[in-house]
Amino acid sequence: MQQLTLPADDGVPLALRRYAPPPGGAARGSVVIGGAFGVPQSFYGPFAQWLAGQGWAVTTFDYRGQGASLQGRVRDVRADLADWARDYDSVIAHAAGQLPGQPLYLIGHSLGAQLPGLLRHQAQVQGLLSVAAGSGYWRENAPRIRPAMPLFWHVLVPLAVRLCGYFPGRRLGAVGDLPAGVALQWRRWCLHPRYSVGAEGESAQRSYGAVRFPIHAWSMTDDELMTLAGTEALVGLYAGAPRQIERIAPQDAQAPRIGHFGFFRDRFAATLWPRAAQQLARFGVAGTTAA
Secondary structure (H helix, E strand, C coil): CEEEEEEEECCEEEEEEECCCCCCCCCCCCCCCCCCCCCHHHHHHHHHHHHCCCCCEEEEECCCCCCHHHHHHHHHCCCCCHHHHHHHHHHHHHHHCCCCCEEEEEECCCCHHHHHCCCCCHHHEEEEECCCCCCCCCCHECCCCCCCCHHHHHHHHHHHHHHCCCCHHHCCCCCCEHHHHHHHHHHHHCCCCCCHHHEEEEEEEHHCCCCCCCEEEEECCCCCCCHHHHHHHHHHHHCCCEEEEEECCCHHHHCCCCCCCCCHHHHHHHCHHHHHHHHHHHHHHHHHHHH
């Protein structure tokens, strides 16, 4: 694993990790892992290392103001979700440049499967595997958290941001520390029935509608945050892309629980992780057939 710093296209430094396939063999292509809100790239390290062992060049990263990309205090970070999409774009361009002519796929966890609709360099992507991702519209949240969402979005988030200058999710036990611009824009998204497209308007709808790479979405039956309806709503925003949703239950992995975060934990290395490698291979076959 190699750690490096990449300037985003506006010069903001981003922390990256690159996981190379075993020496002596040609890489099968590139994979960029887009993380969830408040989740550092280190969380995806075991899976990224395993996937590299299957022959893929894997890149993880921290959005600006998060994880190892944070410089200084979160309250001083001026960033919103458009900036995080810009970070994603910069990492994709970097990964594509490392293996020119080879396919590049995204594995997006939660937010990491929402932002690709706002990418400016969509043509560099040949497929998206969406993991535990859905619309964040609060009425489509899982039943366990849905009753608390009006208070969360209308009172807690705006009040905490006003008092602290950022969203102190770590202290509150919710999501993680987020820059003010990110938290408030996410709030707008989650209060709109059409999520990002509804909150951002026609330009966002055109951007999602322009996506043509295939999307395969995994919806976990025991996800404590996302519902199948939320996944269907998110995937539906990519109106022009080939798309498919697959439900995964804990019993499919001989496990008592998967949940929103479980897929990336190494206890699923022998069960769920090979399914991800198989899906990447299917993307490749479909791309070859289409060509």
